[in-house]
Amino acid sequence: xxxxxxxxxxxxxxxxxxxxxxxxxEVTLNKGFTHSQTLMPTIDDLLKLSQLTxxxxxxxxxxxxxxxxxxxRIGVTTAKTFAWTLHKPLFALSSLEVLxxxxxxxxxxxxPLMDARRNNVFAGxxxxxxxxxxxxENVVSDRHISLTRLLAEIKExxxxxxxxxxxxxxxxxxxxxxxxxxxxxxxxxxxPAAANLGLAAIDATPIKDIYNFTPSYLRLTEAEVNWxxxxxxxxHDPYVQEV
Amino acid sequence: MKATNELILAIESSxxxxxxxxxxxxQTILSNIIATQINSHKRFGGVVPEVASRHxxxxxxxxxxDALDEAQVTYDDLQAVAVTVGPGLVGALLIGISAAKxxxxxxxxxxxxxxxMAGHIYAARLVHELTYPLMALLVSGGHTELVYLxxxxxxxxxxxxxxxxxxxxxxxIGRVLGVPYPAGKTIDAMAHEGKDTFDFPRAMLQEDNxxxxxxxxxxxxxxxxxxxxxxxxxxxxxxxxxxxxxxVIDVLVGKTIKALQQYPVKQLVVAxxxxxxxxxxxxxxxxxxxxGLDQVEVIFPPLxxxxxxxxxxxxxxxxxxxxxxxxxxxxxxxxxxxxFDYAETMLS
Ligand SMILES: [Zn+2]
Numbered sequence: 059x060x061x062x063x064x065x066x067x068x069x070x071x072x073x074x075x076x077x078x079x080x081x082x083x084e085v086t087l088n089k090g091f092t093h094s095q096t097l098m099p100t101i102d103d104l105l106k107l108s109q110l111t112x113x114x115x116x117x118x119x120x121x122x123x124x125x126x127x128x129x130x131r132i133g134v135t136t137a138k139t140f141a142w143t144l145h146k147p148l149f150a151l152s153s154l155e156v157l158x159x160x161x162x163x164x165x166x167x168x169x170p171l172m173d174a175r176r177n178n179v180f181a182g183x184x185x186x187x188x189x190x191x192x193x194x195e196n197v198v199s200d201r202h203i204s205l206t207r208l209l210a211e212i213k214e215x216x217x218x219x220x221x222x223x224x225x226x227x228x229x230x231x232x233x234x235x236x237x238x239x240x241x242x243x244x245x246x247x248x249x250p251a252a253a254n255l256g257l258a259a260i261d262a263t264p265i266k267d268i269y270n271f272t273p274s275y276l277r278l279t280e281a282e283v284n285w286x287x288x289x290x291x292x293x294h295d296p297y298v299q300e301v
Numbered sequence: 302m303k304a305t306n307e308l309i310l311a312i313e314s315s316x317x318x319x320x321x322x323x324x325x326x327x328q329t330i331l332s333n334i335i336a337t338q339i340n341s342h343k344r345f346g347g348v349v350p351e352v353a354s355r356h357x358x359x360x361x362x363x364x365x366x367d368a369l370d371e372a373q374v375t376y377d378d379l380q381a382v383a384v385t386v387g388p389g390l391v392g393a394l395l396i397g398i399s400a401a402k403x404x405x406x407x408x409x410x411x412x413x414x415x416x417x418m419a420g421h422i423y424a425a426r427l428v429h430e431l432t433y434p435l436m437a438l439l440v441s442g443g444h445t446e447l448v449y450l451x452x453x454x455x456x457x458x459x460x461x462x463x464x465x466x467x468x469x470x471x472x473x474i475g476r477v478l479g480v481p482y483p484a485g486k487t488i489d490a491m492a493h494e495g496k497d498t499f500d501f502p503r504a505m506l507q508e509d510n511x512x513x514x515x516x517x518x519x520x521x522x523x524x525x526x527x528x529x530x531x532x533x534x535x536x537x538x539x540x541x542x543x544x545x546x547x548x549v550i551d552v553l554v555g556k557t558i559k560a561l562q563q564y565p566v567k568q569l570v571v572a573x574x575x576x577x578x579x580x581x582x583x584x585x586x587x588x589x590x591x592x593g594l595d596q597v598e599v600i601f602p603p604l605x606x607x608x609x610x611x612x613x614x615x616x617x618x619x620x621x622x623x624x625x626x627x628x629x630x631x632x633x634x635x636x637x638x639x640x641f642d643y644a645e646t647m648l649s
Contacts, residue, residue: 094395098402098631112407127351128392131358132399139403142362143376269362272355281349289344297341298319298360300334300367 059116062101062140063256066093066133067125067153068172068224070249073100075108075115076256083108084253093132117146119259121153121250123274124180124200125172130273138268147264148271151255154200157223158184159254160247167197167219169212173227177205180276183212183219192261202276209235222247307380307622310368310404311615312361314397315389315417316442317341317348319360322611323372323379327619328426331372333612335605336360339483346482347472354392361400368611376408383413383618385420386629387639388443394635402633413618414629416639417609418444419456421572423620424606424613431600436566438557440581441573442468442483445513445553447560448641454620456641459564460511460556467549468575470515474522474545478538489578492546495539499525501548506555511563513556518548546580553581554588561594568598577607 060082065072071093074084083104087096105111120137123130130153141148157170164186171181183198198211205228212219213236221232222243232240265271278286285291306325313320322333338356342348369375384401387394405412422437435450445467447460465473468485475484480491501521504514522545529536561569569589575581582601589595606613 092634094398094634095632097399098406102406102631127354128395131354131392132395135358135361135396135399136403138362139365139400140407142366143404143407269366270359272358275355279349279351279355281345281352285344295340298336298338298356299340300336300364 059260060110060114061117061119061149061256061259062115063119063252063259064097064133064137065121065153065156065250065252065255066097066129067121067123068129068250069126071096071100072250072252073097073104074252074256075104075110076253078260079257081253081257084251086249086251088249093129097132097136112140112144115144115146117141117149117259117264119149119151119255121156121255122150123153124202124276125153127273127275130275134271134273138271142268148268149259149262150265150271151258151262152182152196152200152274153250154180154182154223155184155194155196155258156250156252156255158182158194159258160251161220161222161243163220164188166241167212167215167217169219169221170223171208171221171225171228173224174202178202179205179208179228181208183215192258200274200276205231212236213239224248307619308374308378309381309383309413309615309618309622310379311383311415311611311618312365312397312401313385313417313420313609313611313614314357314361314393315385315387316393316609317353318609319357319364320609320611321361321364321368322615323368323374324427324612324615324619327423327616330427330612331374332368333610334364334367334371335608335610336364343482346476348390350390350392353390354396357393357396361396365400365404376410379408379410381411381413381618381622383415383614385417385614386414386633387417387636389417389637391635391637394637398633398635402631406631411628412633413621414633415614415617415621416641418446418448418641419454419617420613422448422450422570423616424572424602424610425570425600426616427606427612428602429600431570432567434564434566435568435570436561436564437570437572438553439573440467440553440571440575442466442472444573445515447511447557449564449644454624454626457644458641459560459644460513461643462513462515464514464516465519467513467515467553468573470519470549471575473519477523477526478541485575485578488542488546489580491539491542492580495537495541495543497544497547498540499544501544503548503551503555506552511556511560513552515549518545550581550584554584557585558588558592558594561597562592566597568600570600572602572607574608576601577604
């Protein structure tokens with residue numbers, strides 16, 4: 059099964075084509091171009107270099123979030139449109155899990171994180187399942203959380219934890235709090251690798267309702283938060299309505 | 302390609318409507334699915350860009366599937382995919398663009414980038430044959446422009462707003478009057494029940510250019526209301542609405558007539574969300590006759606085609622296709638501040 063995998067959840071762009079448990083090709087771009095400009099040309103290049111056409115793709119996989127809102131929407135809209143228009147299955151994985159899959163250590167906790175500004179992060183805690191070598195267990199769900207609170211919780215777990223992803227700005231804080239309980243991923247492991255996404259997709263359940271599939275933002279917009287302070291978000295007319 | 306059977310799948314997502322249409326030859330609508338987010342943005346008193354972008358992701362494929370089903374066409378029947386690239390909200394535009402690129406790539410269909418304002422003008426093509434040169438008055442929440450078209454697809458701005466767009470002014474004073482967003486339709490109705498008693502300023506009407514300004518009117522309106530509140534005077538809301546609308550319409554009509562005198566044309570297209578305004582429709586007809594311009598044919602697209610919709614993008618894409626304008630490549634990006642060129646005379 060050929061899978062086209064797309065991760066646009068953070069600044070780097072990663073696209074890969076996998077065939078069952080093989081990686082056929084992968085490109086990761088980390089030059090800060092907009093995903094809107096680079097995603098489709100990268101897909102086109104990768105298909106050509108792999109001597110495939112889009113019709114040879116049997117399924118699409120996408121990093122569904124959390125991450126940068128605009129980036130997520132470009133990846134998710136592109137992947138879901140492909141799956142819909144070509145009648146192929148769509149697979150979605152947490153973008154934090156995609157990062158966690160860069161870490162090979164089998165016994166440690168893996169803490170993928172992304173910078174969510176103002177010393178907040180998107181983070182989760184993962185661990186490889188020893189009985190199934192393609193299964194990464196989500197020990198603590200992905201959340202939008204202050205770094206301080208995240209580190210306090212990890213400390214509580216009292217196990218060695220490998221931090222991976224956008225860790226650079228937080229390293230000194232992490233080390234100050236956790237000392238040698240914390241390990242840090244190597245530079246090559248800190249960028250999302252879409253091949254991991256494609257390889258994981260073969261064991262994933264396809265998205266049932268492609269139409270209504272949306273990114274996992276893990277955060278409401280500020281406008282909605284403010285509105286919900288004084289209103290109940292139920293019993294209303296549909297927010298989006300064909301007229 | 303048979304000229305009589307050109308089908309374009311057109312996608313629009315520049316603001317708070319997700320719309321997908323199938324249009325034949327730029328004039329026949331086979332389907333025009335419009336999913337509006339008004340119920341959501343009503344909560345906030347205006348369009349919240351991030352919320353709008355999120356809704357577009359929910360709505361885009363449903364609209365696309367419904368458009369194809371209703372038109373009963375397959376991808377093999379299509380000549381091209383068209384999409385709005387701007388102006389509009391960047392995050393919202395990117396949803397339509399991402400979907401359009403994937404569809405065009407998956408089915409090897411050319412991708413036509415469309416200026417949203419060209420779409421508003423060419424909505425008229427869906428109801429009427431157009432002759433050139435042509436004048437368009439574009440009035441919406443984001444724009445107030447007079448556009449001159451020497452020939453199909455050749456747009457020149459000859460008049461523009463210096464500050465607020467007309468539709469924006471409606472929403473702002475709507476807030477002062479406690480009218481829920483979007484305010485245009487309600488204020489139009491209130492105006493019909495009231496009288497122009499406040500005599501608000503008609504900005505720039507006497508000036509010798511074709512430009513507009515609505516911020517002075519907005520301030521005068523707000524000052525009048527606040528002043529009355531301080532003195533604990535009750536003002537008639539319908540009269541306020543009528544006075545506001547009379548000022549907006551006088552300026553729109555006055556400048557349009559000036560434009561028609563300077564640029565003789567056979568047809569005037571009134572387009573954009575504010576073109577749905579009943580008061581504008583009535584006054585324009587009356588004043589054109591009074592100015593001896595009754596030979597100018599005025600085209601108001603039907604209400605459904607005045608708001609944002611995919612069919613108008615399909616109509617504009619047809620014109621681009623006829624002109625052999627270049628297709629978009631895979632790097633296509635949103636252009637949130639895209640604008641027509643200004644006429645030479647405006648640049649001097
Ligand atoms: Zn519009």
